[in-house]
Amino acid sequence: MFMYSIEKLASDEQHSRWLEPTKHFNMIGCYAQTELGHGSNVAGLETTATWDPKTDEFVLHTPNIKAAKFWPGDMGHFCSHAIVFARLRSKGKDYGVQPFMVQIRDLNNWEPMPGVELGDVGAKYGYHSKENGFMVMNQVRIPRNDMLNRFTNLDKDGEFEVIGDLRIIYGVMMLIRLQIVCGGPMYLAGALKIGVRYAVCRRQFKTMHGSKQERKLMDYQSHMVKFAPYLAKAYAMYANTSYVKDLFTEMMKRISQDDFSLMDVMHHILSGFKVTFSDWTHLGIDCVRQNCGGAG
Numbered sequence: 001m002f003m004y005s006i007e008k009l010a011s012d013e014q015h016s017r018w019l020e021p022t023k024h025f026n027m028i029g030c031y032a033q034t035e036l037g038h039g040s041n042v043a044g045l046e047t048t049a050t051w052d053p054k055t056d057e058f059v060l061h062t063p064n065i066k067a068a069k070f071w072p073g074d075m076g077h078f079c080s081h082a083i084v085f086a087r088l089r090s091k092g093k094d095y096g097v098q099p100f101m102v103q104i105r106d107l108n109n110w111e112p113m114p115g116v117e118l119g120d121v122g123a124k125y126g127y128h129s130k131e132n133g134f135m136v137m138n139q140v141r142i143p144r145n146d147m148l149n150r151f152t153n154l155d156k157d158g159e160f161e162v163i164g165d166l167r168i169i170y171g172v173m174m175l176i177r178l179q180i181v182c183g184g185p186m187y188l189a190g191a192l193k194i195g196v197r198y199a200v201c202r203r204q205f206k207t208m209h210g211s212k213q214e215r216k217l218m219d220y221q222s223h224m225v226k227f228a229p230y231l232a233k234a235y236a237m238y239a240n241t242s243y244v245k246d247l248f249t250e251m252m253k254r255i256s257q258d259d260f261s262l263m264d265v266m267h268h269i270l271s272g273f274k275v276t277f278s279d280w281t282h283l284g285i286d287c288v289r290q291n292c293g294g295a296g
């Protein structure tokens with residue numbers, strides 16, 4: 001998300017400063033949008049980025065505890081930088097939520113930068129490969145030119161300008177939805193691989209007529225009837241993800257030519273698939289788990 005946001009939302013001048021260090025892990029970044037008080041309702045975010053005309057800087061601030069950034073992946077321990085979504089304020093006007101590049105840790109000692117408080121949100125039920133953090137900012141200053149300004153900008157007089165179509169910001173958020181859609185079949189297939197292998201190796205009860213061997217778990221109809229629908233769903237999801245990936249690539253290509261015509265249909269497909277696929281995935285994984293006996 002960090003790299004993708006730079007690629008899509010930052011200007012050419014910002015690309016020249018941030019892309020190479022990011023590719024070589026000299027800048028390790030996170031995508032800091034969600035706050036304790038607001039997740040789905042992005043327009044309700046409360047973190048502020050107020051332009052200071054005296055120094056030509058933005059002052060990033062967490063006005064209350066609800067505005068603390070909460071959940072960003074890798075923020076708690078691993079990141080040096082964050083793309084922070086905050087309300088742009090200039091000359092008393094609010095220009096809505098915009099993205100800003102903020103250095104959050106000192107590259108020499110990895111301590112939080114002055115005015116930045118960081119932490120880990122704590123243990124989660126799953127997804128342990130990712131730590132999720134929180135951040136509170138107290139009057140953190142960044143140069144005016146560190147607002148990601150390919151599509152919106154604040155000029156040296158503090159005037160806000162829209163350079164392109166603001167829907168591009170939503171296009172970046174759609175990427176995560178696409179990743180969740182594509183991740184579903186991968187995780188479900190992984191669980192099924194374990195469960196099916198277990199079921200064709202493990203035997204319980206001598207119930208096969210004329211045989212002294214015990215019956216494989218998979219040869220019980222009750223077992224098959226639980227696994228088969230999820231196997232079919234995993235294949236169906238895989239088949240659809242390649243279609244959705246191609247459509248997303250085509251949408252982003254067209255957007256780069258200022259054509260947003262695919263965005264509407266893409267939004268509906270991704271929203272529907274995200275819910276359906278993640279539902280099938282978590283139910284399927286739990287079904288496999290429950291049907292591996294104590295090993296599950």
Ligand SMILES: Cc1cc2nc3c(=O)[nH]c(=O)nc-3n(C[C@H](O)[C@H](O)[C@H](O)COP(=O)(O)OP(=O)(O)OC[C@H]3O[C@@H](n4cnc5c(N)ncnc54)[C@H](O)[C@@H]3O)c2cc1C
Nearest residue numbers: 030031032033034037038039040041070071072073127132
């Ligand atoms: C593992 C993990 C990683 C994350 N990584 C990041 C990250 O890197 N960066 C980042 O910025 N954020 C991240 N997030 C935050 C994530 O984007 C938010 O959790 C998400 O946007 C939902 O916001 P919320 O948790 O505040 O839920 P809320 O907005 O409070 O919603 C709670 C529930 O209310 C219901 N609801 C809400 N609005 C409506 C509505 N309009 N209609 C009907 N029902 C509704 C839904 O059931 C929803 O699930 C992460 C979250 C998790 C769990």
